[in-house]
Amino acid sequence: MIRGIYAVVVLDLKRFWLDRARLVAGLAQPLLYLFVLGAGIGANSQLGGGDYKRYIFPGVLGLSLLFTATFAAITIVFDRQIGFFKAVLIAPVPRASIAFGKIIAGALQAFVQGVVVLPFAPLAGVHLGVGETFGLLCTMLLASLTFSAIGLAFAARFSSTTVFPIVSNAVILPMFFLSGALYPLVTAPHWMQLAAHFDPVAYAVDLMRGALLGKFFFNPYLSLAALVAVIAVLAWDSVRVFNRGEDDSSLGATKFNWRR
Amino acid sequence: MTAAVPTDSAAVEVRGLVKRYDKVEALRGVDLTVRRGEMFALLGPNGAGKTTLFSILATLRAPTAGTARVLGHDVVTDRDAVRRSMGIVFQEPAIEQRLTGRDNLLLMGLFYGLGSAAARQRAAELLKQLDLADAADRPAKNLSGGQRRKLELARALVTDPQILFLDEATVGLDVDARRGFWAQVRGLAATGRTVFFTTHYMEEAEVADRIALIDHGQIVALDTPQALKTRVGGGVIRLQTEDNARARGWLTEHGLAPEAGGQEIMLVHADPAAVLPELLRTLPVKVQRVEVHEPSLEDVFLKLTGRGFDGETPVPAGRPGGRNGGAA
Numbered sequence: 001m002i003r004g005i006y007a008v009v010v011l012d013l014k015r016f017w018l019d020r021a022r023l024v025a026g027l028a029q030p031l032l033y034l035f036v037l038g039a040g041i042g043a044n045s046q047l048g049g050g051d052y053k054r055y056i057f058p059g060v061l062g063l064s065l066l067f068t069a070t071f072a073a074i075t076i077v078f079d080r081q082i083g084f085f086k087a088v089l090i091a092p093v094p095r096a097s098i099a100f101g102k103i104i105a106g107a108l109q110a111f112v113q114g115v116v117v118l119p120f121a122p123l124a125g126v127h128l129g130v131g132e133t134f135g136l137l138c139t140m141l142l143a144s145l146t147f148s149a150i151g152l153a154f155a156a157r158f159s160s161t162t163v164f165p166i167v168s169n170a171v172i173l174p175m176f177f178l179s180g181a182l183y184p185l186v187t188a189p190h191w192m193q194l195a196a197h198f199d200p201v202a203y204a205v206d207l208m209r210g211a212l213l214g215k216f217f218f219n220p221y222l223s224l225a226a227l228v229a230v231i232a233v234l235a236w237d238s239v240r241v242f243n244r245g246e247d248d249s250s251l252g253a254t255k256f257n258w259r260r
Numbered sequence: 261m262t263a264a265v266p267t268d269s270a271a272v273e274v275r276g277l278v279k280r281y282d283k284v285e286a287l288r289g290v291d292l293t294v295r296r297g298e299m300f301a302l303l304g305p306n307g308a309g310k311t312t313l314f315s316i317l318a319t320l321r322a323p324t325a326g327t328a329r330v331l332g333h334d335v336v337t338d339r340d341a342v343r344r345s346m347g348i349v350f351q352e353p354a355i356e357q358r359l360t361g362r363d364n365l366l367l368m369g370l371f372y373g374l375g376s377a378a379a380r381q382r383a384a385e386l387l388k389q390l391d392l393a394d395a396a397d398r399p400a401k402n403l404s405g406g407q408r409r410k411l412e413l414a415r416a417l418v419t420d421p422q423i424l425f426l427d428e429a430t431v432g433l434d435v436d437a438r439r440g441f442w443a444q445v446r447g448l449a450a451t452g453r454t455v456f457f458t459t460h461y462m463e464e465a466e467v468a469d470r471i472a473l474i475d476h477g478q479i480v481a482l483d484t485p486q487a488l489k490t491r492v493g494g495g496v497i498r499l500q501t502e503d504n505a506r507a508r509g510w511l512t513e514h515g516l517a518p519e520a521g522g523q524e525i526m527l528v529h530a531d532p533a534a535v536l537p538e539l540l541r542t543l544p545v546k547v548q549r550v551e552v553h554e555p556s557l558e559d560v561f562l563k564l565t566g567r568g569f570d571g572e573t574p575v576p577a578g579r580p581g582g583r584n585g586g587a588a
């Protein structure tokens with residue numbers, strides 16, 4: 001079990017390393033939000049330009065984690081189509097190992113991408129002391145795991161590499177916009193505050209923002225519990241999907257059912 | 261889990277195996293036993309069900325009906341034991357093209373539960389054994405076709421399996437690369453491992469201890485290469501004469517049926533040795549050269565899979581095998 005997880009993580013990180021140029025390209029999006037959107041909206045915001053950038057910095061970090069993690073999850077959709085994974089599927093590896101390995105590998109990739117954004121913190125007026133950095137890294141890790149689990153729960157159900165990104169965008173973007181990453185939830189309309197209670201991204205962003213700026217919207221213990229619960233439920237769900245259709249080496253993506 | 265398996269169990273035992281895809285019935289009741297230590301070939305035309313059978317044996321697909329055991333382990337109820345005991349080279353590539361050969365093997369080792377150090381050592385061992393050491397640190401996509409197939413073999417051998425499935429493992433290789441590949445495989449077979457393979461190259465099938473012919477999802481013949489050839493009946497006579505056209509005409513008149521066309525006259529007959537002396541004496545055309553040989557596996561294949569050279573129609577689906585194999 002542990003060895004299977006390890007093998008999946010090594011596989012994905014080796015492939016990630018081949019694509020390390022992505023780390024740089026992946027910087028474009030958060031920086032754009034931070035310095036273009038941030039400057040534009042910040043100028044009109046009650047918070048003021050400098051404060052607004054500071055405020056959305058954790059949100060933009062969350063964005064980076066969210067998109068990297070869901071993109072990493074796509075590999076499972078690709079994997080179903082490449083022969084190498086067939087060889088993996090006939091190795092005596094429990095399907096749970098593959099699910100956990102994928103979640104961990106995706107989280108690590110997202111985490112690294114997030115860390116690459118951190119050096120820009122001072123430019124956004126964010127002060128990173130030792131305490132803040134430590135708190136931030138811990139919450140980033142938790143957020144990465146959550147987003148990776150979300151990504152996998154989706155990816156596990158798709159066998160098409162063209163459909164998955166469309167569907168995931170249709171779900172991921174609203175989750176991001178509702179999360180309060182780009183505006184304070186306190187002053188948001190009531191329905192948005194309500195919706196945020198059902199949005200794991202909101203809890204993750206709020207935890208990161210709290211770790212950085214010391215102000216929370218949700219009770220941090222509630223956030224922690226919510227994220228851990230989301231990870232557990234979605235990981236369990238992916239394992240279930242992976243196990244349901246072993247025929248056709250589908251990892252659950254087709255209607256062929258494994259008969260025991 | 262570690263249910264004791266009798267060591268005298270067959271390498272592969274397939275009983276009444278049926279596999280239905282959405283509409284296609286790829287296997288329609290296959291019975292097959294491969295003995296331990298055997299080189300066993302599965303021949304059949306495209307779409308006959310070979311890959312389907314292999315993917316069931318490799319636990320990739322579930323049978324619709326029937327049972328299959330690999331080294332005594334049931335492929336459905338005892339999957340992990342099957343997975344641990346066999347290696348397979350798939351018809352399509354199954355290596356991560358972007359990673360190096362060494363990384364591919366290393367990862368496979370990890371997936372099979374070897375520790376990092378052990379996996380690394382096993383990878384190095386295999387690369388050396390298969391003559392891939394020089395190419396090992398390039399991305400797999402930059403290897404030649406032959407090297408890539410060897411890498412596939414190496415991948416299948418990571419756990420040192422007792423039984424090896426090869427699904428058209430040498431497709432697309434040149435003669436030399438194929439020889440090299442089979443030399444490796446024979447080396448493995450010599451150490452008592454079972455090799456169960458498919459191929460469309462008949463000369464590769466010659467090395468098999470036994471051959472099964474599969475057509476339309478059913479085994480239509482199963483025997484040693486020698487016995488299969490006899491089954492086609494008799495042998496082939498080739499004649500070079502001073503006037504082939506005239507000789508052909510004469511042969512046809514006398515109830516022998518020479519094959520049409522060709523530089524030489526080709527004649528399939530149940531008992532060439534018996535007719536040849538008489539034939540040579542009475543043929544009114546001077547014969548320059550005579551050759552008698554047994555039917556090749558190719559002849560057997562064409563004959564028994566119903567794509568016969570005498571224009572037979574394919575074995576109708578549902579007919580329980582077209583064995584009999586009478587004389588031509």
Ligand SMILES: Nc1ncnc2c1ncn2[C@@H]1O[C@H](COP(=O)(O)OP(=O)(O)OP(=O)(O)O)[C@@H](O)[C@H]1O
Nearest residue numbers: 281282284286304305306307308309310311312313
């Ligand atoms: N995933 C699938 N879904 C539906 N039908 C399939 C599938 N895979 C194979 N088939 C069908 O099952 C039959 C047997 O296919 P199989 O791949 O086992 O043949 P094969 O003997 O390996 O042929 P080849 O020599 O071309 O490799 C074919 O009619 C094929 O079209």
Ligand SMILES: [Mg+2]
Nearest residue numbers: 310311312351
């Ligand atoms: Mg095939």
